[in-house]
Amino acid sequence: MFSLVAVNHLAVKHCEQIFGIMAGSAWRSMLTQVVGGTVRRCTLNSVHLSKGMQTVTLIPGDGIGPEISSAVVKIFQAANAPVSWEERNVTAIKGPGGRWMIPPDAKESMDRSKIGLKGPLKTPIAAGHPSMNLLLRKTFDLYANVRPCISIEGYKTPYTDVDLVTIRENTEGEYSGIEHQIVDGVVQSIKLITENASRRIAEYAFEYARNNQRSSVTAVHKANIMRMSDGLFLRKCREVAESYKDIKFTEMYLDTVCLNMVQDPTQFDVLVMPNLYGDILSDLCAGLIGGLGVTPSGNIGANGVAIFESVHGTAPDIAGLDLANPTALLLSGVMMLRHMGLHDHAHKIQKACFDTIREKKVLTKDLGGNSKCSEFTADICRRVQDLD
């Protein structure tokens, strides 16, 4: 059987001969069309070896981070996922010139592997350096935050059948950090919207929709009030939509989205929006399916780096007590496997996880049970092996 790499190369050569070198996404779409459905889609620049192991940089994090990370590693092993982990620490260090940066070995590992899985990081107060999440975002230009929110069968919330994805622009907008006190008692915060960042996130959203068989993309905005800034964002979304006629494009005011979301979340598919609205909406949607303890998240960078993470806190009060719930990190790992094209493994692990939750026999405390993290993990491992 051809290795997928060989098939990819043949297809590429075929394309190049006939069409010449084409740019970016046009080439990638052509690639998948020529080779057909047997090719696992390569998202962005991730080329993978089908037979060999792929390296992933693992950042366990703080608090409950290490224990949930090792739970995920165990489950991946039980599933025979072709992933080899490179564990790295991410604490801010002062580089030459006095600028804060992440440790060079962490950066080197991530630049090489292009894929990362990260646990929760402590937010430093008065540590003198910015938050690690911010540093990571700047180092790898993580411009898109992606959160798929799917109702977990067996974990009851007032909302069922939620199946949507929020895609949030993660570099500018209201979080540009540019604030100043003009005169005593008057503060001005600047929201920055640029053409390039808006176009980039819109392109990612439509590309994601296409690659994941989603049928519509909705731009969320407040262009009635912020005519110029959100107006620019909206215009870019409309322009990009022209190149993706197969995906339905709609626009909706932020308040209307909130209003409709809590009444009927099934009407939404993929949502794309600037930073602040994305922050609020992605957490709102996480609330619909059960909270941050069960919600996966991925961050996509400009040069092919993708870091998947759990977005809950470090829970220092239960750290080291084998009580933590690894679901969020595990589902982020599943998202990661899909990004890497390892759909079978992703499906197996997700199914095992959902089955364990549905059975309600070994749930951690936050899910309503009183089992240990290790028991929960062992149950998933067992199911994963049985699924083989």
Added chain:
Amino acid sequence: IVVYGGRHTVTLIPGDGIGPELLNHVREVFRFSCVPVDFEVVHVNSALETDDDMNNAITAIRRNGVALKGNIETKHTLPASVKSRNNVLRTSLDLYANVMHCQSLPGVQTRHKNIDIMIIRENTEGEYSSLEHESVSGVVESLKIITRNNSLRIAEYAFQLARDKGRRRVTAVHKANIMKLGDGLFLQCCKEVASGYPDITFDSMIVDNTTMQLVSKPQQFDVMVMPNLYGNVVSNVCAGLVGGPGLVPGANYGRDYAVFETATRNTGKSIAGRNIANPTALLLASCMMLDHLELNDHATSIRNAVLTTMNETRLHTADIGGQGTTLEVVQSIMRIIQSKGQLTSEF
């Protein structure tokens, strides 16, 4: 407030979408109940670029002191210099407090029960300052302004209202971990005002956590105070939780003027002219207006009739799962008013 010969004059702005038809129903109910209010109607054409219509409307409200309005559409095809008319109205009249009371209604089917939240939203500054510029081509800055004066003012309003209504807790919603100066100032002002109200508990919550809490446990909230944009998000989430945009009334209060409308300010273009819109929100808003004019008996009579139709007769429009038309609901309300034995006109 203008009273002449015992009759009040109130400015009425029909707006777009479902505004005109629903406000006609309000006038009909008022006429039927012999409410001593005359409406001075001012039209605002949202398709025009000029400000004349809005200036007329604002002058009329200054003259009468009180207004009832539908939402005015903001057309995106007009240049960005044409600001949202609704926003212009709020800032020109300095209607600094937007107040919304979200309560679960027994007759309406919702996922969450026993919700009773008062939302007080700063209504004039914050992200709605309409101060934007394109520094270079493709780079736009939008300014969010937070001032000490307005933050103190809205916090004061919130705590005073909480005390007047016997509420026990005020929660400030913010994002001060990211917007340290702006939301930090807002939070600081809330804390200062809170210290003057030791009988009321004060706490704060970050806006993204707030929305998550609202969709899982909304019963934990009592009174909430926040800057403009978060107010937009939170009020729409709460309206959705209790049954939708057709149910909740809203009020905009300034020192000298008061304007009443639906809480979520929707134009409802897609359902306009089809006799299916829910008249509840605007009717309840008109009752809030009557209370403001100290016509409390009329306010209570109409409000009770609206709630009886909602909770006992259960005549519902489509947005809350029923099959009644707007007219049927309004007529039911009028019948109930008549049955209580008060003075009414003919149907």
